Amino acid sequence: GAVVSQHPSWVICKSGTSVKIECRSLDFQATTMFWYRQFPKQSLMLMATSNEGSKATYEQGVEKDKFLINHASLTLSTLTVTSAHPEDSSFYICSARSGTGHYGYTFGSGTRLTVV
Amino acid sequence: GQQLNQSPQSMFIQEGEDVSMNCTSSSIFNTWLWYKQDPGEGPVLLIALYKAGELTSNGRLTAQFGITRKDSFLNISASIPSDVGIYFCAGQSGNTPLVFGKGTRLSVIA
Numbered sequence: 001g002a003v004v005s006q007h008p009s010w011v012i013c014k015s016g017t018s019v020k021i022e023c024r025s026l027d028f029q030a031t032t033m034f035w036y037r038q039f040p041k042q043s044l045m046l047m048a049t050s051n052e053g054s055k056a057t058y059e060q061g062v063e064k065d066k067f068l069i070n071h072a073s074l075t076l077s078t079l080t081v082t083s084a085h086p087e088d089s090s091f092y093i094c095s096a097r098s099g100t101g102h103y104g105y106t107f108g109s110g111t112r113l114t115v116v
Numbered sequence: 117g118q119q120l121n122q123s124p125q126s127m128f129i130q131e132g133e134d135v136s137m138n139c140t141s142s143s144i145f146n147t148w149l150w151y152k153q154d155p156g157e158g159p160v161l162l163i164a165l166y167k168a169g170e171l172t173s174n175g176r177l178t179a180q181f182g183i184t185r186k187d188s189f190l191n192i193s194a195s196i197p198s199d200v201g202i203y204f205c206a207g208q209s210g211n212t213p214l215v216f217g218k219g220t221r222l223s224v225i226a
């Protein structure tokens with residue numbers, strides 16, 4: 001079945017630094033990838049939708065200059081949290097979709113970001 | 117963003133008991149999905165529903181797509197300790213992103 005690999009699984013960084021999270025589709029081409037943020041005991045909140053070769057579409061309230069998304073190939077999307085602050089600490093999850101409809105909504109294993 | 121109404125928020129049950137949880141929406145969806153999330157992991161798809169009225173099983177799990185297309189339920193029969201986790205419903209229409217419920221946290225007491 002479809003596999004999405006997300007790295008790193010956890011990262012601790014200092015305030016003011018940037019962190020890059022990678023999301024790779026291992027055995028299929030992902031035309032669309034989604035980035036979610038999840039706070040403890042809460043649901044997944046969509047941050048942005050990225051389509052290969054074009055700019056990401058950000059949800060309302062998500063700063064595009066802070067959360068840089070690059071989807072340069074059909075198998076890789078990256079999320080860079082720039083100038084991270086403690087309030088950016090969260091669980092970030094990517095999801096990749098191949099084709100249309102629900103089919104291929106496969107999630108990565110998530111990245112726990114802690115900013116100290 | 118938009119969210120689904122999922123209930124209950126949490127459940128504590130004895131091993132062997134059956135479980136039922138549901139989601140409702142003010143919007144119509146063309147697809148209903150049920151996911152399970154273990155701590156520190158991403159969601160894993162359990163069941164996908166594509167047609168109103170559809171009833172689908174996956175082992176001890178059964179889910180139904182409501183006739184109105186605005187609701188869905190998930191049943192787990194004869195619960196076991198490994199059923200512990202957070203269950204999320206998700207709805208989708210067309211090519212829009214998934215809309216998630218707030219989750220049902222299931223605890224199973226052996």
